Amino acid sequence: MMSLIEVENLKVHFPVRGGVFQTVKDHVRAVDGVSFSIEQGQTYGLVGESGSGKTTTGRAIIGLNDITSGKVMFEGRDLATINKKEYIDVRKDIQMIFQDPFSSLNPKKRVVDIVAEPLRNYENLSAKEERIRVQELMELVGLSPEAIYKYPHEFSGGQRQRIGIARAIALNPKLIIADEPVSALDVSVQAQVLNFMREIQKELNLTYLFISHDLGIIRHMCDHIGIMYKGRYVEHGTSDEIFNNPQHIYTKRLIAAIPDSNPRNREMHYENRKLVKSEYDKLEKDFFDEEGLPFSLKSISATHQVALPERG
Ligand SMILES: Nc1ncnc2c1ncn2[C@@H]1O[C@H](COP(=O)(O)OP(=O)(O)OP(=O)(O)O)[C@@H](O)[C@H]1O
Numbered sequence: 001m002m003s004l005i006e007v008e009n010l011k012v013h014f015p016v017r018g019g020v021f022q023t024v025k026d027h028v029r030a031v032d033g034v035s036f037s038i039e040q041g042q043t044y045g046l047v048g049e050s051g052s053g054k055t056t057t058g059r060a061i062i063g064l065n066d067i068t069s070g071k072v073m074f075e076g077r078d079l080a081t082i083n084k085k086e087y088i089d090v091r092k093d094i095q096m097i098f099q100d101p102f103s104s105l106n107p108k109k110r111v112v113d114i115v116a117e118p119l120r121n122y123e124n125l126s127a128k129e130e131r132i133r134v135q136e137l138m139e140l141v142g143l144s145p146e147a148i149y150k151y152p153h154e155f156s157g158g159q160r161q162r163i164g165i166a167r168a169i170a171l172n173p174k175l176i177i178a179d180e181p182v183s184a185l186d187v188s189v190q191a192q193v194l195n196f197m198r199e200i201q202k203e204l205n206l207t208y209l210f211i212s213h214d215l216g217i218i219r220h221m222c223d224h225i226g227i228m229y230k231g232r233y234v235e236h237g238t239s240d241e242i243f244n245n246p247q248h249i250y251t252k253r254l255i256a257a258i259p260d261s262n263p264r265n266r267e268m269h270y271e272n273r274k275l276v277k278s279e280y281d282k283l284e285k286d287f288f289d290e291e292g293l294p295f296s297l298k299s300i301s302a303t304h305q306v307a308l309p310e311r312g
Pocket residue numbers: 014015028029030048049050051052053054055056057213
């Protein structure tokens with residue numbers, strides 16, 4: 001089966017300028033050789049700590065960051081070589097959900113104008129057709145169709161993220177890049193929004209690129225996972241492979257940091273976390289060998305099984 005999207009050896013380097021003439025002194029290798037593909041209807045997770053290059057990867061795919069080298073293929077078409085019209089069509093199929101529903105929705109606009117924005121860019125609807133479509137979208141995301149004339153501040157955080165989702169799905173996209181979509185929300189609301197995202201994924205056959213620093217959330221959402229560190233992968237695989245048989249100490253450390261919902265496991269989990277941390281600290285974060293390939297824990301020291309926290 002052809003992948004919906006294929007990312008090949010993607011690099012995004014930002015110039016660092018300095019001196020009186022603001023000449024380029026160096027580069028930040030925000031993304032430094034990342035490859036993955038996602039099949040339609042699947043969710044691919046990018047996980048890593050702050051600054052590992054997850055957001056830059058998502059932004060490069062959608063054209064918000066320039067690509068230094070590498071390829072992004074969408075439905076078999078190279079996004080760098082297609083013509084302008086094709087690119088406009090592709091952009092309709094790729095939408096983004098942002099981290100912060102408080103700042104990503106314009107506070108001065110009513111919901112109807114926020115959700116209708118992509119429709120106005122791409123479709124020539126009459127005012128009535130537009131209102132009906134926005135009302136349908138509101139219903140689809142579980143909000144009252146009557147609320148379309150309200151402003152963002154009249155909604156809770158979870159509701160605002162649903163408005164962001166309504167805007168993202170307005171044009172029936174194929175791929176949604178969700179960049180930390182729940183990290184600004186209360187923990188109690190996070191699960192609701194995540195479950196809702198899974199529901200609409202099935203309903204609309206959406207494909208997700210899901211970005212998060214939280215491996216617990218990634219586990220809940222993703223079929224495949226890439227673990228990023230300093231712009232590169234230390235490990236990637238299916239969700240089962242990553243969680244049941246993690247190879248890299250960095251992955252093990254992220255897994256050990258997931259809170260265990262079962263109080264009976266607390267002590268074991270704590271011991272495990274200590275063990276993984278001491279192993280990790282020994283490495284001084286030198287994760288890559290001379291060829292830039294990640295070390296696996298096996299090659300460094302004795303393996304120990306990471307106890308998997310129970311799902312919350
Ligand atoms: N426009 C830019 N100019 C220069 N450096 C940048 C730019 N955008 C990102 N960076 C740098 O690139 C690196 C990767 O950042 P990125 O935001 O992609 O990481 P991240 O994993 O998404 O982290 P976070 O979760 O904090 O957003 C960081 O060192 C960041 O400072």
